[in-house]
Amino acid sequence: xxxxxxxxxxxxxxxxxxxxxxxxxxxxxxxxxxxxxxxxxxxxxxxxxxxxxxxxxxxxxxxxxxxxxxxxxxxxxxxxxxxxxxxxxxxxxxxxxxxxxxxxxxxxxxxxxxxxxxxxxxxxxxxxxxxxxxxxxxxxxxxxxxxxxxxxxxxxxxxxxxxxxxxxxxxxxxxxxxxxxxxxxxxxxxxxxxxxxxxxxxxxxxxxxxxxxxxxxxxxxxxxxxxxxxxxxxxxxxxxxxxxxxxxxxxxxxxxxxxxxxxxxxxxxxxxxxxxx
Numbered sequence: 289x290x291x292x293x294x295x296x297x298x299x300x301x302x303x304x305x306x307x308x309x310x311x312x313x314x315x316x317x318x319x320x321x322x323x324x325x326x327x328x329x330x331x332x333x334x335x336x337x338x339x340x341x342x343x344x345x346x347x348x349x350x351x352x353x354x355x356x357x358x359x360x361x362x363x364x365x366x367x368x369x370x371x372x373x374x375x376x377x378x379x380x381x382x383x384x385x386x387x388x389x390x391x392x393x394x395x396x397x398x399x400x401x402x403x404x405x406x407x408x409x410x411x412x413x414x415x416x417x418x419x420x421x422x423x424x425x426x427x428x429x430x431x432x433x434x435x436x437x438x439x440x441x442x443x444x445x446x447x448x449x450x451x452x453x454x455x456x457x458x459x460x461x462x463x464x465x466x467x468x469x470x471x472x473x474x475x476x477x478x479x480x481x482x483x484x485x486x487x488x489x490x491x492x493x494x495x496x497x498x499x500x501x502x503x504x505x506x507x508x509x510x511x512x513x514x515x516x517x518x519x520x521x522x523x524x525x526x527x528x529x530x531x532x533x534x535x536x537x538x539x540x541x542x543x544x545x546x547x548x549x550x551x552x553x554x555x556x557x558x559x560x561x562x563x564x565x
Contacts, residue, residue, distance in 0.1 A: 304382050308512075459534065476535050504538070
């Protein structure tokens, strides 16, 4: 029963950001369950490395450096997918860039760039995949959003948060429009997941990781592999009645009141008091 529910044999997944992080973890996870995978990333060397692992599993692959901010390039990509594979069953809509700036200093050009990448580009990916899924009356889209879509992060995230708010609402609208026609659309909203850019920021500011952890009751940062189970679930028939969902992947961050104290912090306080005796 379980093997059938999560079996992706014969399905084709399109995954952006496949060179590293959650994109790579998603691509590998669906391939391990039997899917052929289209790997998109501007980091071609990294995407090829992911590709090699997937080919080792015996799956078919296609690697491309498609600019996921450019709707024309995205349309060309899906035409290539039509030629190579003939159908699309799952979209992992993951790649995207933000921009850190104080609101009073954010340039309109930078705002346009972030919105083009995270909103227009992601919509174009959904639109191209969705058209094909609608024709076959079956398919699943997993957008990656952020807790920044629902709560304010501060720290110069205004452009990113605005864009992610749009991604969440786009997910709801597409689900409402498409679900009765067989296409499911969901959004995963991670808290801080370790990646090279976040690692660099934490190295620049040694207090940053501790500040993040104070808001995560699970007591650890996210790791790219944390997306793997969700990706397989959402790509598979196991989730055929899950659509329009905004799914936190955050170690309990959203559940905790802003003034709450996570258990691991309480334990740390008790340990500190014991050491002072």
